[in-house]
Amino acid sequence: MIREEEVNGRVLYENGTHSFIWLGTEGKYRKGVIQTMQYLIIDNGRGILLDPGGVHLFSRVVASVSRYISIDKIDAIFFSHQDPDVSSGIALWLGITQAKVYISELWLRFLPHFGIVDSTRVLPIPDRGSKLKVGPSLELTCVPAHFMHSPGQFSLYDPVSRILFSGDIGAAVFEEGEETVFVEDFARHKASISGFHERYMASNAVTRRWCDAVRRLKPDMIAPQHGAVYRGQALADFLDWLSALRCGVDLADQYF
Amino acid sequence: MIREEEVNGRVLYENGTHSFIWLGTEGKYRKGVIQTMQYLIIDNGRGILLDPGGVHLFSRVVASVSRYISIDKIDAIFFSHQDPDVSSGIALWLGITQAKVYISELWLRFLPHFGIVDSTRVLPIPDRGSKLKVGPSLELTCVPAHFMHSPGQFSLYDPVSRILFSGDIGAAVFEEGEETVFVEDFARHKASISGFHERYMASNAVTRRWCDAVRRLKPDMIAPQHGAVYRGQALADFLDWLSALRCGVDLADQYF
Numbered sequence: 058m059i060r061e062e063e064v065n066g067r068v069l070y071e072n073g074t075h076s077f078i079w080l081g082t083e084g085k086y087r088k089g090v091i092q093t094m095q096y097l098i099i100d101n102g103r104g105i106l107l108d109p110g111g112v113h114l115f116s117r118v119v120a121s122v123s124r125y126i127s128i129d130k131i132d133a134i135f136f137s138h139q140d141p142d143v144s145s146g147i148a149l150w151l152g153i154t155q156a157k158v159y160i161s162e163l164w165l166r167f168l169p170h171f172g173i174v175d176s177t178r179v180l181p182i183p184d185r186g187s188k189l190k191v192g193p194s195l196e197l198t199c200v201p202a203h204f205m206h207s208p209g210q211f212s213l214y215d216p217v218s219r220i221l222f223s224g225d226i227g228a229a230v231f232e233e234g235e236e237t238v239f240v241e242d243f244a245r246h247k248a249s250i251s252g253f254h255e256r257y258m259a260s261n262a263v264t265r266r267w268c269d270a271v272r273r274l275k276p277d278m279i280a281p282q283h284g285a286v287y288r289g290q291a292l293a294d295f296l297d298w299l300s301a302l303r304c305g306v307d308l309a310d311q312y313f
Numbered sequence: 314m315i316r317e318e319e320v321n322g323r324v325l326y327e328n329g330t331h332s333f334i335w336l337g338t339e340g341k342y343r344k345g346v347i348q349t350m351q352y353l354i355i356d357n358g359r360g361i362l363l364d365p366g367g368v369h370l371f372s373r374v375v376a377s378v379s380r381y382i383s384i385d386k387i388d389a390i391f392f393s394h395q396d397p398d399v400s401s402g403i404a405l406w407l408g409i410t411q412a413k414v415y416i417s418e419l420w421l422r423f424l425p426h427f428g429i430v431d432s433t434r435v436l437p438i439p440d441r442g443s444k445l446k447v448g449p450s451l452e453l454t455c456v457p458a459h460f461m462h463s464p465g466q467f468s469l470y471d472p473v474s475r476i477l478f479s480g481d482i483g484a485a486v487f488e489e490g491e492e493t494v495f496v497e498d499f500a501r502h503k504a505s506i507s508g509f510h511e512r513y514m515a516s517n518a519v520t521r522r523w524c525d526a527v528r529r530l531k532p533d534m535i536a537p538q539h540g541a542v543y544r545g546q547a548l549a550d551f552l553d554w555l556s557a558l559r560c561g562v563d564l565a566d567q568y569f
Contacts, residue, residue, distance in 0.1 A: 093426075111426030142426040145401060163512065170349075170367030170398040184568045203568045204561060208462045208513045256419065257464045259515040260562040266569045305460060306516040306562065312440045312459050313522045 066121055067238060069278060069286065070218035075100050075195070077218040079280065080121040082236065092231075093142050094282055096222055098215055099126055103192035105133040106156070107213060107222045108282050111145040118146075119153070131156045133191050137224030138207035139164040143282065147179075148172035159189055159199075163209025182211055189213070200274070202226060202267050204259035204305075212271070219277040226267065227295060228253055229284025240285045243294035249284065259305035268300035322377055323494060325534060325542065326474035331356050331451070333474040335536065336377040338492065348487075349398050350538055352478055354471055355382055359448035361389040362412070363469060363478045364538050367401040374402075375409070387412045389447050393480030393538065394463035395420040403435075404428035415445055415455075419465025438467055445469070456530070458482060458523055460515035460561075468527070475533040482523065483551060484509055485540025496541045499550035505540065515561035524556035 066081035080095040095118050096107040104126045109118050122128060131154045136144040138161065147158060148171055160168065162181035168174055182189075186199040200212040205226050213222045229240075229249035240246045258264055271279070279287040279295065287295050322337035336351040351374050352363040360382045365374050378384060387410045392400040394417065403414060404427055416424065418437035424430055438445075442455040456468040461482050469478045485496075485505035496502045514520055527535070535543040535551065543551050 112428045113426060139396060140423060140426075141395060141397070141401065142423050145397065145427050167396060167398050170369060170396075171401050172368045201569050203565075204515055206464045208515070208561065259460055259464070262562040262565050263569070266565060270569070305464065306518040309459075309518050309522060313457050313519070313526070 066124070069280065070220060072217070075217045076125075077215055077220045077280075078125055079238070079286070080118060092236075092283060094280070094284070095121070096280060097122055097125060098191070098195075098197075098218070100192045100195040100217070102126075102130060103195075104131045105135060105189075105191045105197070106131055106150075107135050108137055108143045108224060109134060109146060109150060111142050112149065115146045115149045128153055129155065133189065134158045135189065135197075135211075135213050135222075136160040136164075137202070137212065137222070137282065138210040139167055140207065140225075143224070144168065145171050148174055151175055151178060161203075161207070161209030161211060164207075184209070186211065198274070200267070200270055202263075204263045205267060206257040206259060206305075212267075214274050214276065219275070221271060221274065221276040221279045223279050223281045225257065225282055226299070227279055227281035227284065227287060229281070231284065237285050240287050240291040240295070243287075243291040243298070246285070246291065246295075247298065254299065254302060255304045255308065257305070258302070260307050261301070261303050264302050264304065265300045268296045272296060322380070325536065326476060328473070331473045332381075333471055333476045333536075334381055335494070335542070336374060348492075348539060350536070350540070351377070352536060353378055353381060354447070354451075354453075354474070356448045356451040356473070358382075358386060359451075360387045361391060361445075361447045361453070362387055362406075363391050364393055364399045364480060365390060365402060365406060367398050368405065371402045371405045384409055385411065389445065390414045391445065391453075391467075391469050391478075392416040392420075393458070393468065393478070394466040395423055396463065396481075399480070399538065400424065401427050404430055407431055407434060417459075417463075417465030417467060419463075440465070442467060454530070456523070456526055458519075460519045461523060462513040462515060462561075468523075470530050470532065475531070477527060477530065477532040477535045479535050479537045481513065481538055482555070483535055483537035483540065483543060485537070487540065493541050496543050496547040496551070499543075499547040499554070502541070502547065502551075503554065510555065510558060511560045511564065513561070514558070516563050517557070517559050520558050520560065521556045524552045528552060 070077040078097045098105045158179045189197040198214040202210040202212045326333040334353045354361045414435045445453040454470040458466045458468045
C-alpha cells in the first residue's frame with residue numbers, strides 16, 4: 058500500500074544540486090486504465106521529464122511537477138517510446154514548456170499524429186543510443202531497449218543518482234491497494250510482471266542484451282513506468298529473471 | 314503519381330450491396346509526417362472504418378467517409394494496433410458515431426490515455442483472432458499479426474471483396490510525387506519497403522507465420538495503411554519476400 062503522503066510523489070535521490078523524483082500516483086484507480094508513473098530529474102535548477110504520459114494525466118502531472126520546479130525550467134522531455142500512455146500528451150507539453158522532446162528516430166514521423174506538434178522541437182535518438190545533455194553539466198545515457206516492446210525504444214540512465222528509467226521494462230500490474238513504491242520481495246513480485254513481459258517483450262534475444270548492458274552500468278535503482286521501483290537484491294533478481302525469459306516471438310506458437 | 318480525381322478516394326471493390334473503399338490521400342504532403350491510408354467497408358448500408366487515424370486527420374477522414382455513407386451508419390471501427398497514426402483520434406470518433414471499437418486485447422487499457430473514452434464501447438480481439446460482425450450478415454476475419462510490429466496486432470480480411478487490410482504490413486514510404494494506388498512492379502517497389510520491414514517487424518518467426526496464414530485466405534488484394542495496394546503478381550512476390558525476410562531481433566546486433 059502506498060502511504061497517503063506519497064501519493065504526491067517521493068524524492069528517490071537528492072544531493073543538494075541534483076534530484077531524481079517519482080511524481081506520485083493517481084489518488085484513485087480509474088477502472089480499466091493502466092496506471093502510469095512519471096519521473097522528473099532536476100539538475101542545477103533545470104528539469105527533464107521522463108514519459109510524462111497521456112492527455113488524461115496532463116493536469117495532474119503538471120501540478121506534481123510544479124511542486125518541485127517551475128514549468129518553464131523544464132528543458133527536455135524524454136519519451137521511451139510511442140505508446141499513448143507515454144507520449145499522447147506531447148502537444149500539450151510542447152504548448153506549456155520550451156522543452157525539446159527526445160524519442161527514438163523510428164517514431165519521429167509518427168508523433169505529429171497526436172496533434173499540432175512543432176517538429177523542430179522533436180529530436181531523434183539514433184538506434185545505438187546517445188548522450189542527452191540537460192542544463193550545464195548533466196549527461197544522461199540513452200540505453201537501447203528496442204523490441205521491449207516497441208521496435209524503437211530507449212531506457213535512460215542518470216549517472217549521478219545511478220537510477221535507470223526503464224519505461225515498460227519491469228512494469229507491474231497491481232491489484233488495487235497492493236501498490237508499493239519499491240519491490241520488496243522479487244519472488245512474490247514475479248506474479249505481477251510475468252504475464253506482461255512474456256507477452257509484450259519480443260524475444261530473449263533482446264531481453265538478454267538489455268540486461269547485459271544494464272549490469273555494466275551498475276545502477277542502484279531501476280524505475281519503470283508502471284508498478285514499483287527495483288533496488289538491492291530485487292534489482293539483481295529481476296535482471297537474472299529477465300535475461301533468462303522466453304517471451305514474444307520465442308512463444309509465437311501460442312499466439313498464431 | 315496519384316491522379317487528381319483519386320485524391321478523394323477510390324472504390325477497390327463493389328458488387329451492389331458491398332464495397333471496399335480507399336478513402337484517398339492528403340492533397341499535399343505534410344513534411345516530416347508519415348502519410349496514412351484509411352479504408353471503409355460498406356455492407357448493406359452499414360459501415361466499418363479501418364485504422365481511421367490520428368487527431369490531425371480527423372476532419373479530412375470524416376469528409377471522405379461522408380461522400381460514401383452517413384457517419385451515423387458506421388457501426389464499427391477496427392484498429393490494427395495502438396500507434397498514434399492509427400488510433401489517436403479514438404475519442405473524436407467515439408464522439409460523432411455510435412460505433413464500437415475493436416482492437417487487440419493487449420491495448421484495451423492503454424486507449425483511454427488518448428483522452429475521454431467510453432471503455433464499454435471498446436471491445437477486445439483475443440490473441441488467436443476472431444470474427445467481427447458488421448450489419449446483418451458480414452463476417453470479417455481478424456488475422457493475428459502480432460509483433461509486426463506491435464505485440465498485439467491484427468490484419469482484417471473481408472471475404473466478400475477478398476481484400477486483406479494489413480495495417481503497417483506492406484507499408485511503403487514514397488518520395489513526394491511517386492505515390493501510386495497499386496504496386497505496379499514489386500522488384501522496384503522493394504526499395505520503398507525494405508528498410509521499414511527490416512527494422513520494425515520483430516522477426517522472421519512471425520512474418521513467415523503471417524504469410525502462411527494470408528496465403529491460405531487467397532486474397533485478391535492486400536491493402537496497407539501506408540503506401541500502395543498489392544494485387545496479382547506483386548501480391549505473390551510480396552508474400553514470398555516477406556516470408557523469407559530476416560528482420561527485427563534476427564538482426565539485433567545492428568541495434569544494440
